[in-house]
Every structure is written in C-alpha cells, then in structure tokens.
Amino acid sequence: MERLLQHKIHVPLFGVVPGFHIRLFALLLVYLQFSSLQFLSLAYDVPDKFFINCGTATNVRIAQRNFVGDLNSSDSISTSISFKGQDNHLTDTNQSSGTSPLYQTARVFKSNSSYEFNIDADGTYFLRLHFYVFSSPSTPTDLSTALFDVWTSGFSLLLNFTAHNNSNSPIVKEFLLSITPGKFKVYFVPRGSSFAFINAMEVFLSPEDLTSVQAQHITPKGTENDDKSVLSKTLQTIHRINVGGPTLTLDNDTLWRNWVPDDGYIRNPVTAIDSPYLSSRPNYQGNVTEFTAPDLVYQTAKQMNINSTTQSNNSTITWSFKVRKSATHLVRVHFCDIVSTSVDVLSFDLYIYSNFHVKISSYEKVGLLAVPFCVQYIVDSDDSGAMNISIGPRADSDEKNAFLNGLEILEILEKSGSVPPVSVGKKKHVDHFVVVGSVLGGLVLIFILVAVFYMAFKCRKPKPVENLNWSPLPVYGGGSSHSRVTEGTTIGPVPPWNLALKLPLSEILYATNNFDTKLLIGKGGFGNVYRGTLRNGQKVAVKRSEPGSNQGFPEFQTEIMVLSKIRHRHLVSLIGYCDERSEMILVYEFMEKGTLKDHLYASDMPRLSWKQRLEICIGAARGLHYLHKGSTGGIIHRDVKSTNILLDRNHVAKVADFGLSKTGPLDETHVSTVIKGTFGYLDPEYIRSQQLTEKSDVYAFGVVLLEVLCARAAINAMLPGKQVNLAEWAMLCKKNGLFEEIVDPSLEGQVDPNSLRKFIETAEKCLQECGTDRPTMGDVLWDLEYALQLQQTAMPREPHEDSTVDFSAGFALPNVQRLPSISMSIERDVMPILMDDSSFIRASEVFSQMKIDDAR
Structure with a gap:
C-alpha cells in the first residue's frame, strides 16, 4: 500500500483568492490533508514483538521496546516463542550500573539449539542478535571463549562467531530477511567442543517501502546489468553512516538503528565540510518516509569544500569502507538537498568504485528542496576488501558542488545449505520397561566387550614396525x-x-x-x-x-x-x-610459517613460486605415504586439507591434525557409522558407502593439489553454482579447455607446460569417482617428484613457443560425476556444522586446527 507520511504543504488560507468560500475550501484541504496523513500512517504500526530478553523471566523496557524474558511464561509474547536444545542461563551477579539490564543475562547452548517464533504476517523482517560478554565469580562459563554459528532457513548468518572484542561493548548483528507466515527458527550451533550464547533478540516486521523492490546491478568495472529483486534477498547490515552528522542511537531512530559519523571513512577530509543544519523537519514525500532514515540523517550532510586551496573542478569527496571480499552488497544512498540556493541549479555525480557514475539531481528526483530521496544499487565486490563511494560536481551544473546525507551498505547473503538439526535434551520421564531393557542390554554389551578384549589380548602377536x-x-x-x-x-x-x-x-x-x-x-x-x-x-x-x-x-x-x-x-x-x-x-x-592455506590466499604474504608449491606438495605426500604404509598398522588421516598442511621456517611441509584419524590394517575395509571430514574434500564414494579406505585421503589430497594450482578454496559458497566446488569446477574447465581461467595468475611465466600437465594429470587421477581407480600415495608421490624434475630440467623455448603455460592444450577429460558438496564439517557427536571455507583467517604462527577457521 502506498504510504504518505507527514510533510509540509503550504496552503494559503487568506489573501491568495478573496472570498469566504475559498478560505473554507482551503481549510477543508488542510483538514483532509492531515486526516489522510493520520489514516495512512496506520499502514505501519511500530511493532511490539518479538523483543526477547534471553535467559531470564524479567521484562526490560528499553527505547519504547518491551523485551520479554524468555522464561516469563505469563507473558503472551513469551509463550508464542519456544527454544529447543540442551541449554542453561547465566546472570551477571556484578550487574554494574553502567551495563544495560538487557546484557546482564544470557542463554547458553552446549549443543545445536534453536529459538522458534510464530510469524503471522508475510514481509521483510528485522532480525537483531545481541551479544555481550560478562563474567562474575558465580559465572564459571567464560562467554568470551564461545565459538559458534548462527543459522536460519538455510542461511548461515554468522560463521565462526566470537563475541569477544577489545571495546568490551555489546555486539549487535542486524539482518533483513523475507519471512512467510508460520514457524521461523533461529539456530545456534556451537563449534566443536565450544558453546553458543545470546543475550537478546529482536524479530519484527519492517515497513513495506523500507527497501525498494528493484535495484540496478553494477560491477566494479562500471558494467550495468539488469535490475535485480531486493525483497527476496537476505541482507546483513555492514555499515550505516550519518554523513555530516553525529552518532545516532536507537533512541534517535524510528526503527532503533544505529548510525555512525562518516569522519573516519573520508579518504581526504580537506575536500569536504559539514553542510548547514536544516532546522525544520524534512519534507517526506513518496516512498521515502520517517522510517527510511531518521530526520537527523536528512537534516545534516557533507558537501564539497569549495574554498579549499586543493579543490579543483575534478575533485571528489571519497569515502572508503571495508567489505568482505567476493561478496555482493546492497548500497543505499540517502540525499536531501539542504545546500542549494534554489531548485534546479545543482546536479552532481555519484561514483561507486571509480568506473561507475550516475547523475544525481534533486530537481529530477523530487522537484523540491529539503525533500529526501534514496537510490540503491546491487554492487559486486572488486575483491580488494574495500568499497569506495564518491561524489563530485558535474561540468553542466550551475553550482559546482555535491552533497551526501547518509549511506547504508548491506551484504547479500547466499543460501549455504541445510540447517543443522536441533539436539533435543534428555526426557525427564522414561518408560520403566525401556530403562530396564537399556540396563540389561548395557550389561550384556559390557560382558561381550570384556570377553572380546580378553581374547584379543591372549591372541595378540607383536607386529614389526x-x-x-x-x-x-x-x-x-x-x-x-x-x-x-x-x-x-x-x-x-x-x-x-x-x-x-x-x-x-x-x-x-x-x-x-x-x-x-x-x-x-x-x-x-x-x-x-x-x-x-x-x-x-x-x-x-x-x-x-x-x-x-x-x-x-x-x-x-x-x-x-x-x-x-x-x-x-x-x-x-x-x-x-x-x-x-x-x-x-x-x-x-611451533610452526613459524603457518598453514599452506595462508600462503595460497593471504594478500599480505608473498606468493609461493611453482617450485615451492611442488616441494610442499611432495613433502605432504611423503607424510601421507608414511601414514598409510610406514606407520604401525597403517593410519588414515581422514581430514586432509590445506589448513592441515603446515610449513616450518624453511617452508618444509608437515601434515597435522590427527584427531579424526583411523588406525588399523589398510588391506581391510573400514566401516564408519559417522562420516567425518570436511565437505569439499570428502571422498564421494565414502559418503555413499561409509566405507573408509586410504583412497579417501588420496581424493582429499587431489583437492589440495587443485587448491595449490588455483589458489582458491575447495568450497566457496559465494560463487555461482557451478563454481562453488573447486574439484567439480576444475574438471569442468579442463573438459571444456578453459583451465587457464582458474589457474593462479601469479604463476604466469613460471610453469613449464610438461610439469603442469603432469601435475594436473596427477590431481585428476586422485579425484576419480571410484577409489580403486585412484593411485596410492606412493604413486602420487612419484608423479609429483617427476613433475618437479620436469620443471627443473625444462628446456629453453623460442619466443613463439609455449614458454609459460599452455593451460588448455591436450587436457581432454572424461566427465567425472560427483556428489554435490556444501561447505560443511562433520563432527563425531553432532550433526553437520557449516564451515566457511570461502573465508580467510590468517594462521601465520600456529596450526590450522587451532584457528577459528576450519577448527575443531
């Protein structure tokens, strides 16, 4: 429903046209105007649910919101939510006067758990998660050590999240989601042996026109694509900026948002000055309302510092914001012309990165001064980790000026796979027959195990090493x-x-x-x-x-x-x-050089040469070959990946993390009732049959070889569907003769074609669908050593020959079918937990399994 909120329309009551009827008509217009405004404002009522104070039965009133204790069974809002899982609640007994009551309690989850909300209206909802680390003598659980994920409806909202920060202040994570009527669940998934916690939650319906239906899609190169739908997207707020104004807290915002000043983001502060403050309320019209942004965002702005000695006709004001690499963002830019002297004298350019620009004109957008308007774009990342937003004057404008009032950058989250199931706690009441049967069954099982171990001990013969x-x-x-x-x-x-x-x-x-x-x-x-x-x-x-x-x-x-x-x-x-x-x-x-993954992905670390990469792969292959054949009884590693290959000060590779290893004679079939490892590296045959052999390590090592060659993660959920799984994508590119598209560009000019062919051939053999078709680690080791020999003995070539790399020549491959993979790690006693293999966390001085990323 189209909405119109209060704005200033000056109706002349006297003196314009004489006569009683005209004055009466004018009064009627004013009455109808304010009556219609009052009626239309009812289209969106400030919601009263769901605001949850977690881990307590106490209700807390904060900024016109009533946060209901999730243990308060007498409150109607509390009874319309539920939580499942093994949990307990904590209270900060110190309760410092400087800490909000909202952050003096928390609910702690030791296993996969969830909150469930009864949603009765379709639309876009705010979801805010509040985290605050507190401690007291009566609180043995150290909340700063919590490490967990947050999921909802197939989206991983937070991965490897920890609430510890240096400012010792609350952390609020905000999301916008499209939710349909019915049950809406928010899942808390502890990582490994850690736990999850939450202090407070907000789930409430947003105004219909908060986010426009469509947004133009642009790339860092300036390419303009078709408009894309925004309403169906799941968004996470990354930056919300009040340009030219002060910090705005939830007390200043109609939807309880926080806006921070822009001063810390301007690249060259001398180019900008604060605009004069607009003392009257902005004239809201159309789809921009008081809920789009608070008044104070539109009453303040930054404009060009025209009097600066460094100012020129080509000058711009540029703001730079940190964003996640490889992500796509929704950029919402707020304008309200409070700087022009009259209508239709000022137009300027808005730049996103440096290649895309668009004309901004208040006259063309709204036709009046002091009338807010908002433009939005879907923007692809340039993989630099920063997004630059600029404004600058146009040559055809009467006034050489530009202004900006506010800015929001929201990351668009992609679906990440299935939601982890909730671990239901033990029932308090159990049938007596079940209890007796369980006890008897346990005694029988113990007796059998004792007998088996006794016979095994009597019959065991020492094996040579x-x-x-x-x-x-x-x-x-x-x-x-x-x-x-x-x-x-x-x-x-x-x-x-x-x-x-x-x-x-x-x-x-x-x-x-x-x-x-x-x-x-x-x-x-x-x-x-x-x-x-x-x-x-x-x-x-x-x-x-x-x-x-x-x-x-x-x-x-x-x-x-x-x-x-x-x-x-x-x-x-x-x-x-x-x-x-x-x-x-x-x-x-202690491993000085960290993980292999660090050296493949980190932008601040020197790139490994092709010879170094071959030597590292050879070292890791030797370690795995020893595990399979040289150690007592044989050992299957079961979690081979680039974060578990470590480098010492001389870049010598060492295989690490044996927590999931399986020991025993490798000439026998190993059957595991629970699949373990990391998706993206998991042997598809092992997934189907649950039969573990040494060839499962060979498959995973083949994925590592592709990581080494392509310098990208085994799973990157942010990429298009066919590119998510590195093994599948690489084989498809090889089949189509496009392998050069995915090889690490930093290797250009280093790799001998024969060495490359042998390397890719080795990786392909490791990735065969059937384990019996894969080589042993001994064979892999021999092939890699041969690839190194080819590289070291490469003959000089004429300039017209393929002296660098002919990536696609001679690589026709069969179509290797694989099971679809998602970025997950499967643990011993919990259901799948999503692993963010697409993200990078440096581990320059410690083992990969000890870091947050990919850690157990």
Missing part, C-alpha cells in the same frame, strides 16, 4: 605406544601407555606464563591456543580445551595415541599432553 624415516619420539622419557585407537567416546583418563609424553601442568603454566592472554595466538572449537616456551628454550604451540569440558575427548585421545607412535620429517610432532585437574592440553612443535 617398518622403519621408514621413523624413530621413537624422545621427549620426557622413552617408549611409545603401538596400540590401536578405537572409535569409542568413553570419557576418562588417557591410557597409561602414553605417560611418556605426559607433561606436568606446572610446566605448561611456566611455558605460557599462566596462560597469559598476550600469548594467545588462536581460538578454535577445541579451545584457545597459546604460544609458549619450555624451560629448555623450545618454542611450542599449546592447545587448551575449556577446563572441565569432556567435549572433544575422543579427538584429544586419538591425537595423542597417533602422534605418540609415529615420527616423520613431514608429520607434525607432538611434544606432550596434560590431563591434570580436568584439563585437556596438547603441546606441539
């Missing part, structure tokens, strides 16, 4: 275990055969200066990671689980048992572990 660059780990005593690891999840002390690696807690406290936060170098699902130095001067990385938590124990145990019995130049070394006082701590050798 192959000596392939292997030696016992000489740390804190001798001896290493050759025992096998089972899939069990029993929580308890680490078996005594690993005592040779056990470190006293006092040693770890010394190494980390009592876990000094200044030494904190990473945070993952398992816990925090610290840089440390042992008493003997050895630098180490210390991975500490949340004290007292049993989550992650199977991976903790497996990591110890695997690394305690192997040692190889290309496998990361475990220095020791600690399980005192309910602690789970792992201590590794």
Whole structure:
C-alpha cells in the first residue's frame, strides 16, 4: 500500500483568492490533508514483538521496546516463542550500573539449539542478535571463549562467531530477511567442543517501502546489468553512516538503528565540510518516509569544500569502507538537498568504485528542496576488501558542488545449505520397561566387550614396525605406544601407555606464563591456543580445551595415541599432553610459517613460486605415504586439507591434525557409522558407502593439489553454482579447455607446460569417482617428484613457443560425476556444522586446527 507520511504543504488560507468560500475550501484541504496523513500512517504500526530478553523471566523496557524474558511464561509474547536444545542461563551477579539490564543475562547452548517464533504476517523482517560478554565469580562459563554459528532457513548468518572484542561493548548483528507466515527458527550451533550464547533478540516486521523492490546491478568495472529483486534477498547490515552528522542511537531512530559519523571513512577530509543544519523537519514525500532514515540523517550532510586551496573542478569527496571480499552488497544512498540556493541549479555525480557514475539531481528526483530521496544499487565486490563511494560536481551544473546525507551498505547473503538439526535434551520421564531393557542390554554389551578384549589380548602377536624415516619420539622419557585407537567416546583418563609424553601442568603454566592472554595466538572449537616456551628454550604451540569440558575427548585421545607412535620429517610432532585437574592440553612443535592455506590466499604474504608449491606438495605426500604404509598398522588421516598442511621456517611441509584419524590394517575395509571430514574434500564414494579406505585421503589430497594450482578454496559458497566446488569446477574447465581461467595468475611465466600437465594429470587421477581407480600415495608421490624434475630440467623455448603455460592444450577429460558438496564439517557427536571455507583467517604462527577457521 502506498504510504504518505507527514510533510509540509503550504496552503494559503487568506489573501491568495478573496472570498469566504475559498478560505473554507482551503481549510477543508488542510483538514483532509492531515486526516489522510493520520489514516495512512496506520499502514505501519511500530511493532511490539518479538523483543526477547534471553535467559531470564524479567521484562526490560528499553527505547519504547518491551523485551520479554524468555522464561516469563505469563507473558503472551513469551509463550508464542519456544527454544529447543540442551541449554542453561547465566546472570551477571556484578550487574554494574553502567551495563544495560538487557546484557546482564544470557542463554547458553552446549549443543545445536534453536529459538522458534510464530510469524503471522508475510514481509521483510528485522532480525537483531545481541551479544555481550560478562563474567562474575558465580559465572564459571567464560562467554568470551564461545565459538559458534548462527543459522536460519538455510542461511548461515554468522560463521565462526566470537563475541569477544577489545571495546568490551555489546555486539549487535542486524539482518533483513523475507519471512512467510508460520514457524521461523533461529539456530545456534556451537563449534566443536565450544558453546553458543545470546543475550537478546529482536524479530519484527519492517515497513513495506523500507527497501525498494528493484535495484540496478553494477560491477566494479562500471558494467550495468539488469535490475535485480531486493525483497527476496537476505541482507546483513555492514555499515550505516550519518554523513555530516553525529552518532545516532536507537533512541534517535524510528526503527532503533544505529548510525555512525562518516569522519573516519573520508579518504581526504580537506575536500569536504559539514553542510548547514536544516532546522525544520524534512519534507517526506513518496516512498521515502520517517522510517527510511531518521530526520537527523536528512537534516545534516557533507558537501564539497569549495574554498579549499586543493579543490579543483575534478575533485571528489571519497569515502572508503571495508567489505568482505567476493561478496555482493546492497548500497543505499540517502540525499536531501539542504545546500542549494534554489531548485534546479545543482546536479552532481555519484561514483561507486571509480568506473561507475550516475547523475544525481534533486530537481529530477523530487522537484523540491529539503525533500529526501534514496537510490540503491546491487554492487559486486572488486575483491580488494574495500568499497569506495564518491561524489563530485558535474561540468553542466550551475553550482559546482555535491552533497551526501547518509549511506547504508548491506551484504547479500547466499543460501549455504541445510540447517543443522536441533539436539533435543534428555526426557525427564522414561518408560520403566525401556530403562530396564537399556540396563540389561548395557550389561550384556559390557560382558561381550570384556570377553572380546580378553581374547584379543591372549591372541595378540607383536607386529614389526617398518622403519621408514621413523624413530621413537624422545621427549620426557622413552617408549611409545603401538596400540590401536578405537572409535569409542568413553570419557576418562588417557591410557597409561602414553605417560611418556605426559607433561606436568606446572610446566605448561611456566611455558605460557599462566596462560597469559598476550600469548594467545588462536581460538578454535577445541579451545584457545597459546604460544609458549619450555624451560629448555623450545618454542611450542599449546592447545587448551575449556577446563572441565569432556567435549572433544575422543579427538584429544586419538591425537595423542597417533602422534605418540609415529615420527616423520613431514608429520607434525607432538611434544606432550596434560590431563591434570580436568584439563585437556596438547603441546606441539611451533610452526613459524603457518598453514599452506595462508600462503595460497593471504594478500599480505608473498606468493609461493611453482617450485615451492611442488616441494610442499611432495613433502605432504611423503607424510601421507608414511601414514598409510610406514606407520604401525597403517593410519588414515581422514581430514586432509590445506589448513592441515603446515610449513616450518624453511617452508618444509608437515601434515597435522590427527584427531579424526583411523588406525588399523589398510588391506581391510573400514566401516564408519559417522562420516567425518570436511565437505569439499570428502571422498564421494565414502559418503555413499561409509566405507573408509586410504583412497579417501588420496581424493582429499587431489583437492589440495587443485587448491595449490588455483589458489582458491575447495568450497566457496559465494560463487555461482557451478563454481562453488573447486574439484567439480576444475574438471569442468579442463573438459571444456578453459583451465587457464582458474589457474593462479601469479604463476604466469613460471610453469613449464610438461610439469603442469603432469601435475594436473596427477590431481585428476586422485579425484576419480571410484577409489580403486585412484593411485596410492606412493604413486602420487612419484608423479609429483617427476613433475618437479620436469620443471627443473625444462628446456629453453623460442619466443613463439609455449614458454609459460599452455593451460588448455591436450587436457581432454572424461566427465567425472560427483556428489554435490556444501561447505560443511562433520563432527563425531553432532550433526553437520557449516564451515566457511570461502573465508580467510590468517594462521601465520600456529596450526590450522587451532584457528577459528576450519577448527575443531
């Protein structure tokens, strides 16, 4: 419904046309005007739901909103929502007078959980999530260590989110979503052994005309595409700027939004000055209302500093904003001409990046001064991580000036896959027969397991250890275990055969200066990671689980048992572990150069040469080959990826993260009841059959080879459908002779064609659909060494020959079909959790599994 809110229309009551009837007609017009305004303003009522105060039964009134305690069963709004999952609630007993009551309680989720809202009207809704880290003596849970995702209806709203910030202030994440009537759920998904929390939530219907239906689609190169629909998009607010004005808080905004000043975003402040303040209220007309932006946004502006000595006819005012690389954004630009002396004398250009510009004229848009209007565009990223917005005068304008009142940049979120299911807590009432049956079944199972272990112990014969660059780990005593690891999840002390690696807690406290936060170098699902130095001067990385938590124990145990019995130049070394006082701590050798992923994607790090990349791949292949054939009984890594290949100070590659590893003779079929690994690297045959073999590692390594060649993530959900999965996209490009389109441009001029052909051929063989058609890691190692030899012995070519890379020649491939992949990590005791493989988090000084990105 078209809406018209209060604006100034001056109707002459006396003196224009004499006569009583004219004056009466004028009074009638005024009456009808204000009556219609009052009637039309009813089209959008400020909502009263849903505003939720989480983890409490107390209602809180803040800025004309009544936040209802989610435990308040007597409130009608509270009873129309529900939450599912294993959770508890926390209260800040300090309750400092400077902290809003909204942030003195929180609901904590230990497993996949959700809030559910009953939506009764179709439309675009605001969703705001409030997070605030508080602590008190009675609150043992450290909210700053929470690491989790937030989902809704197939969209990953937040990934690897942590609420810790240096300002110690609340964090509010705002989204705009199209929601249909029915059940609307917001999911909270802890990462690994961590947890999730929330202090407050807002879910309320926005005005219909807040966002226009269509927006012109432009690219950084200035290309204009067809208009795209905006209403169906899911948006996250990234920047909301009050240009030329002060900070506007929720008390100043009709929809409780925050607007920040623009001064910190201007690239050259001398080019701009604040415009004179508009003392009267803006004249709202058409689709721009008091809800589009508050009055104070349109009453202030920045304009050209015409008197500046640096000003010229070609000068512009430019604002630069940080945005996510490879993302698409909705840009909404607010104007209200409060600087012109008269109508139709001022027009200027609006620039987005430097190649796209459009004429802005108040006269052409609204025809009057002091009348707000808004333009919006869908803008593709230029992958620089910054978006520049500029204004500048036009040559054909009578006034050489330009102005801007406000700006909003919202990221367009793409669908990310299926929503993780909720983990339902245990029922309080269980049928007695079920209980008795469960107890009896458990006793029988225990008896069988005891008998099996007894027979296995009696019949077991020691197996010789192959000596392939292997030696016992000489740390804190001798001896290493050759025992096998089972899939069990029993929580308890680490078996005594690993005592040779056990470190006293006092040693770890010394190494980390009592876990000094200044030494904190990473945070993952398992816990925090610290840089440390042992008493003997050895630098180490210390991975500490949340004290007292049993989550992650199977991976903790497996990591110890695997690394305690192997040692190889290309496998990361475990220095020791600690399980005192309910602690789970792992201590590794320190890796100065971080992960392979860092060196492939990070823009601030030197690009690896082709020779370095080959040597790194060869080193990782040697490590995996040793796992498969050279270690006792054979080991399947099960989580091979670029973040689990680490580099020392000399760029020597070492395979890391053995928490999901499977041990046992590899000539037998391994059946896993729960698929583990990271989608994008998962063997499609393993997904279908759940039969794990060493060829699953080979498939994952093939994906790593493509990452090395293309310098992009295995899964990038922000790319178009066919390009999301690197393996599928690379094979399709190869089939169509377009492989040069995806090879890392920084390699141009470095790669010998024969070396490249061998490398791609090796990757293709690793990615075969059927595991029996894939090579062994020994064969992969041989092929990569041959590719390196071809590179080192490349003959000089004439200028007309393919002296750099002929990416597409001679690469006809069969059409390799694969299961569709989404960016997920599958853990032991939880359902799929989305992994943001498209994002980049630097891990320059620590293992990949210890970082937030891709961490357990």
